[in-house]
Amino acid sequence: MDATRADRRAVVTLPTDTQILITRDFDAPRELVWRAWTEADLIAQWWHADRGEIVSIEMDLRVGGSWRYVMRANGGFEVAFSGQCREIVPLERLVTTEIYEPVPDQPAVTTATFEDLGNGTRVTLLVEHASRAGRDMHVESGMEDGLQDALRLLEGVAQQL
Amino acid sequence: MICSVARAATTTDAFNAIAEPRRRQILDLLAAGELPVNDLVERLGLAQPQVSKHLRVLREVDLVRVRDEGRQRMYRVNGGPLRPIVDWLAGFEQLWTERFDRLDAVLDQLKEEHDGRDES
Numbered sequence: 001m002d003a004t005r006a007d008r009r010a011v012v013t014l015p016t017d018t019q020i021l022i023t024r025d026f027d028a029p030r031e032l033v034w035r036a037w038t039e040a041d042l043i044a045q046w047w048h049a050d051r052g053e054i055v056s057i058e059m060d061l062r063v064g065g066s067w068r069y070v071m072r073a074n075g076g077f078e079v080a081f082s083g084q085c086r087e088i089v090p091l092e093r094l095v096t097t098e099i100y101e102p103v104p105d106q107p108a109v110t111t112a113t114f115e116d117l118g119n120g121t122r123v124t125l126l127v128e129h130a131s132r133a134g135r136d137m138h139v140e141s142g143m144e145d146g147l148q149d150a151l152r153l154l155e156g157v158a159q160q161l
Numbered sequence: 162m163i164c165s166v167a168r169a170a171t172t173t174d175a176f177n178a179i180a181e182p183r184r185r186q187i188l189d190l191l192a193a194g195e196l197p198v199n200d201l202v203e204r205l206g207l208a209q210p211q212v213s214k215h216l217r218v219l220r221e222v223d224l225v226r227v228r229d230e231g232r233q234r235m236y237r238v239n240g241g242p243l244r245p246i247v248d249w250l251a252g253f254e255q256l257w258t259e260r261f262d263r264l265d266a267v268l269d270q271l272k273e274e275h276d277g278r279d280e281s
Contacts, residue, residue, distance in 0.1 A: 046263035
């Protein structure tokens, strides 16, 4: 099992100019994946990706209900994402709007689909931006961590001078 | 912000070229090895002019290269121009890979609790 897990990279593709598609299979029944995806105390355990600590996770799982995830990144700054739930089909599909709060004018719509594979669950995350610039910025948000590493490295070098 | 504009500009051509699903399909086919245009037409189930049009776009951004072999035109993939896109996406993919690794651990816990409940 561990051997196959090592291969389980998240697969990211860009189906169109404004979309990001993320796919990954999980070795767990769909109802558990749904819970881990939608219950605040469970989201808090994985969403940080070891890149910082969770400050707060709010999830009001109702149509029109709000969600907000705040993390203090390892570099010390806080990052916050928030939005509303648009469509909820329990265990199957969750459609949410999403903004990265420093850039609230670039909202995205995210459709998370949970497919029962019999022996596991496939999660498909389709992020649709209003513009390509918004999409590109979203992808680059994944680089913040790398940027922080680079800055720390630079700091270390500067101290040796 | 300035950084993102500059980066987008340098990768625009290859980006646009692979935004079209048929062109991605052509690249997938050629990734397995060099092919004459007839084989591509057959495997894609498209008319030859359409395939030629897609190949022309891919050649313009240097994602596909061609050579003549007798009367055949042989097409092959050139991954070079995709490198910036792959690099650009890598950080994002890494973020989600790590996020999902953590999610695996959460699911393992939930499964244990779940199984425990079933047994009791």
